[in-house]
Every structure is written in C-alpha cells, then in structure tokens.
Amino acid sequence: MARILITGASGLLGINLAQETMNAHDITAVDRGKLINAPFKVINGDLLNAGTLDSVLDSAQPEWLINCAALADLEACENNPDLARRLNIDLPAQMAKACKARGISLVHISTDAVFDGEKEGSYTEEDVPNPLGVYSQTKLEGEQIVLAENPDAIVARVNFYGWSLSGRRSLAEFFHHNLTNNKSMSGFTDVNFCPMLVNDTARILIKMLRKNLNGLYHVVGPQAMSKYQFGVEIARRFSLKEGEISPKSVLSSSLTARRSHNLWLSTRKLSTALGEFLPDFSTGLDEFYTQFEQGYPQKIRSYAQ
Numbered sequence: 001m002a003r004i005l006i007t008g009a010s011g012l013l014g015i016n017l018a019q020e021t022m023n024a025h026d027i028t029a030v031d032r033g034k035l036i037n038a039p040f041k042v043i044n045g046d047l048l049n050a051g052t053l054d055s056v057l058d059s060a061q062p063e064w065l066i067n068c069a070a071l072a073d074l075e076a077c078e079n080n081p082d083l084a085r086r087l088n089i090d091l092p093a094q095m096a097k098a099c100k101a102r103g104i105s106l107v108h109i110s111t112d113a114v115f116d117g118e119k120e121g122s123y124t125e126e127d128v129p130n131p132l133g134v135y136s137q138t139k140l141e142g143e144q145i146v147l148a149e150n151p152d153a154i155v156a157r158v159n160f161y162g163w164s165l166s167g168r169r170s171l172a173e174f175f176h177h178n179l180t181n182n183k184s185m186s187g188f189t190d191v192n193f194c195p196m197l198v199n200d201t202a203r204i205l206i207k208m209l210r211k212n213l214n215g216l217y218h219v220v221g222p223q224a225m226s227k228y229q230f231g232v233e234i235a236r237r238f239s240l241k242e243g244e245i246s247p248k249s250v251l252s253s254s255l256t257a258r259r260s261h262n263l264w265l266s267t268r269k270l271s272t273a274l275g276e277f278l279p280d281f282s283t284g285l286d287e288f289y290t291q292f293e294q295g296y297p298q299k300i301r302s303y304a305q
Contacts (some may be wrong), residue, residue: 001025002209005062005104007047008069009094010034012169013109013198015300016162017066020202028060030069034165038303049085053094057102064209067095068283070139074113074257077135088138089145096149105212106146106261107205112220114140114157114195117260122224122275124266132258143216154208156219157265161230162198162288163297165304170198172288175231179240186248189227193263194220195230197290199283207274217270223281224264233281237289 002025008014009029018040027040035042043059045052047069057065070088071077075082092108099106114129114134120232131137143155161172168174172195178185196219204219225233228247235242250259267278291297 001062003063004028005030005056005060005065005088007065007067008109009042010165010272010304011068011070011072012162012164013158013160013166013201014068015303016050016198017068017202017205019300020199021161021206025206028062030056034304036304047091053091053098057098058174059103062104064105064107065095065099066109066205067092068109072107072111072135074133074135074259075255077138078133078257081134081138084138084293088135089141089257093145093149094140094258096146096153099153100150105209106150107209108142108146108153108155110143110155110157111136111139112157112159112218112263113260115260115263115265117262119262122264122266123218125269127220132260135257136260152214154205154213155216156205156208157217158196158201159220159263159265160196160198160201161195163291163300166301167297167301171195171227171230172234175234175245176238176240176292177245179235179238182241182244184244184246185231186246186253187231188250188253188259189228190261191227191250191259191263192224192261193227193230194222194224194265194267195281195284196221196305197279197288199287200279200284204270204274204278211273213273217273218265218267220267221266221281221284222267222271222278225281233285237285238292 007030021041071084116130161170231245
C-alpha cells in the first residue's frame with residue numbers, strides 16, 4: 001500500500017483515480033471545497049497560494065504524487081492566460097522541485113493537444129509538438145519544466161472520458177446526456193483522437209509508478225476515431241438514437257480556441273514499457289456502460305453532496 005497524494009481531485013481524472021485506488025492505497029486528495037462527502041482523506045486548500053504545497057506535502061507525507069490539477073478548459077485558457085500559466089506551468093514546476101527534494105515519485109498529467117494535428121498518421125513521443133492555443137502552449141511548457149526540474153518524473157499525455165463529479169466534464173457525458181433527453185447535437189468529423197476510459201487511465205498510471213518508469217509517455221486509447229464516431233459508439237452501446245448526432249466540421253463551429261484535426265498518438269512506448277497491450281476502446285466502453293447500469297455516476301456525484 002502506497003501513500004498517494006492526488007491534486008485536482010474533484011476533476012474527471014482526479015475523482016476517478018481516487019475511487020479506483022482508495023481500497024488498495026492510502027489516498028489523500030487535495031480539493032478546493034467541492035468534495036464534502038468523500039470516502040477518502042481530503043485536504044482543502046488552494047495550491048496556488050504561497051506555502052500551501054509544502055503544507056500539504058508535510059501533512060500527507062506521500063510516496064507518490066499524481067498531479068491532475070490544471071486549467072483544462074480551452075476557452076477559459078484563451079480568456080485567462082495568466083491563470084492558465086500559473087496552474088499549468090508554475091504549479092507543476094513547484095511540484096517537480098518539491099518532489100525531487102523529498103524523494104516523492106511524481107506523475108504530471110499533460111495532454112494530447114500539444115500537437116498541431118498536421119501529421120499524417122500517429123504521433124510518437126519523439127515528434128516535436130506545435131501547440132495551437134494557450135491551453136496546449138502552457139501544458140507543453142509544463143511538461144518541459146517538470147522534466148527539466150525532475151528527470152525521474154513521469155509526464156503522461158492523456159485523453160480520457162468517464163463519469164464526473166458534475167456530470168458535465170467529459171465528451172461521453174455530453175453525448176449521453178443529450179441523447180437520453182432526445183436533444184440533437186453535433187459531432188466533429190474532422191477531429192480525431194484516442195479516447196480512453198478514465199478508470200483505465202487511472203489503473204495504468206498506478207502500473208507506471210509501480211514499474212518506476214520516468215519520462216514522457218502517451219497514455220491514451222490504442223484506437224483513433226473522430227469525435228462524431230465516438231458519439232455514435234456511445235449511442236449504439238446505450239441503445240440510443242445515433243441519428244440525433246449530426247456530422248459537423250470543427251471549422252464551422254463557434255469555438256474560440258483552435259483544435260487540432262489529428263490527435264492520434266502512438267502508445268507503443270507505453271505498451272512496451274508495461275509489457276502488455278492497452279485496453280481497447282470497446283472494452284472501456286463496455287465498462288462505462290456497466291458503471292451506468294450499476295449507479296456509478298450517482299456514487300461519484302454523492303461525494304459533492
């Protein structure tokens with residue numbers, strides 16, 4: 001049993017990571033007041049405040065720190081680049097230094113969006129990123145400074161879906177909510193990505209820590225698809241009306257932040273390091289459906305009630 005500190009614990013990855021690991025490990029979560037009924041230890045605090053990070057580390061005494069804290073809303077990053085910089089660059093830099101000084105193993109969560117999407121085929125960890133907006137720019141700088149300050153850290157580029165604390169944090173929830181309420185919506189046909197069930201992401205991060213990996217890894221699903229196709233797959237698995245999803249180009253959307261067209265990331269490096277294949281999309285989608293049937297979304301949301 002390891003002592004694990006999870007920052008950004010009320011986010012989609014943070015809450016599912018805590019849920020996934022709390023029975024096998026000693027979990028302490030850092031939150032800013034959203035988690036009021038969680039079945040694991042919670043420290044309330046704003047890590048952007050001076051001295052809070054050291055105070056939290058002194059209190060939790062973690063062996064592993066998994067940093068899920070970020071400003072991940074692309075539009076919010078465009079509107080508030082200073083906050084994006086503090087959360088996505090400055091805070092991870094502080095964590096990297098603190099973890100190195102204290103002998104704590106660090107996982108820093110980054111994003112597939114560091115690439116511009118212009119490449120034909122899949123991106124490897126060796127490909128040079130070219131971020132298109134404030135979010136991806138700050139996340140790339142965060143990656144770089146974490147590994148510069150702490151080469152033993154893991155930087156994981158991710159893309160995941162699942163059930164969230166608010167019920168509105170993932171693309172899968174967006175499609176499911178609209179489809180179950182007979183609302184029409186659009187799905188981008190020209191934005192390709194590699195979605196992974198967030199619970200699989202959580203389990204893989206723990207495996208990476210157990211194997212003492214370090215450096216940069218793509219921690220995404222092994223299959224690429226368009227966001228339109230993703231919505232169709234959700235509809236089919238839940239026996240909902242896929243015809244309610246209209247194919248649409250991202251170029252015709254009203255979104256401010258630019259989106260990359262191709263975020264197909266190779267997972268060969270990670271699969272080789274772990275010595276196993278990553279869970280395929282259909283397996284994750286089946287679990288996502290089973291979670292719904294078993295009341296998992298309601299259980300997650302009860303932590304904030």
